[in-house]
């Protein structure tokens with residue numbers, strides 16, 4: 387029997403509530419399957435820890451995580467700690483330290499969940515957005531001169547490297563190839579940004595030659611937002627820069643119904659280091675402790691984690707269970723239901739146990 391070592395970092399707000407739900411589903415799957423098990427180590431790295439000790443995680447934090455097969459992450463952020471501190475104090479050191487350069491965000495409308503586009507239901511919107519997660523517009527390069535003066539200047543430099551663009555492009559083509567439609571849309575803004583974005587276009591063309599069975603097209607990011615709303619069926623796999631995909635995936639999440647159902651995976655495709663799996667939503671202190679956090683995003687990212695670990699059958703079983711429970715109307719208030727986090731979790735575990 388295989389035992390996967392999972393580092394669990396529930397962190398802040400509703401993080402601990404949804405991660406606890408996620409572990410229950412993972413346990414149910416392991417028991418149902420019998421072929422694998424989880425050895426979970428929980429870390430208390432969080433804003434609470436920051437307030438106690440001055441650091442969200444210990445200095446050798448990433449070193450401690452190296453020995454794990456995957457990282458299961460809740461949410462970080464607290465009303466009384468500045469956002470950039472929490473982001474740079476916990477999530478980003480892990481993403482960057484482990485070179486998790488592919489941020490993978492599946493989006494589809496789950497049965498029973500009402501989505502905002504008229505006439506667009508389950509089956510009409512089934513996308514995976516691949517976000518470049520290591521460079522681009524969020525490289526942090528730039529500066530300010532003459533602060534506060536009328537002549538103040540600030541620069542924010544985007545860094546695109548051939549290695550960085552090629553590896554994310556290759557990842558996206560491969561992912562597109564593995565999906566039934568075998569269709570990729572490469573998003574840039576190469577009409578206005580004529581250096582890095584033109585290099586993206588060129589590299590897309592080069593990499594495409596290694597994937598003759600993948601059909602692909604190019605979109606400018608502004609036109610892409612229109613296409614996502616007007617013609618969601620025409621899209622499948624999407625690849626874009628750090629900034630563009632950040633924005634597009636929020637739009638995608640909204641079009642699919644709720645933040646509470648949107649998952650993400652931060653992947654090191656070369657498997658040198660553990661990858662990290664998390665719901666897209668944040669700590670949501672407005673509903674913390676009320677027992678109504680939607681655990682679906684966390685189940686979905688747990689399914690991504692199982693897929694990454696090679697437990698494809700369990701990954702699919704989990705998503706079938708989630709879809710059944712949504713279709714049965716057992717949902718939390720954010721998607722129009724009246725169920726509690728634990729009701730949804732129990733129903734999903736029951737569906738896992740009961741499935742033939």
Ligand code: ATP
Nearest residue numbers: 462463645646667668669670671672678679680720
């Ligand atoms: P952070 O600062 O960590 O991003 P936040 O308070 O901005 O946290 P988000 O998680 O970004 O909150 O979500 C915005 C709102 O969406 C929340 O205030 C909450 O009401 C709702 N929400 C987010 N995630 C969930 C969820 N899993 N279940 C139910 N509602 C959610």
Ligand code: MG
Nearest residue numbers: 667668669670
């Ligand atoms: Mg937020």
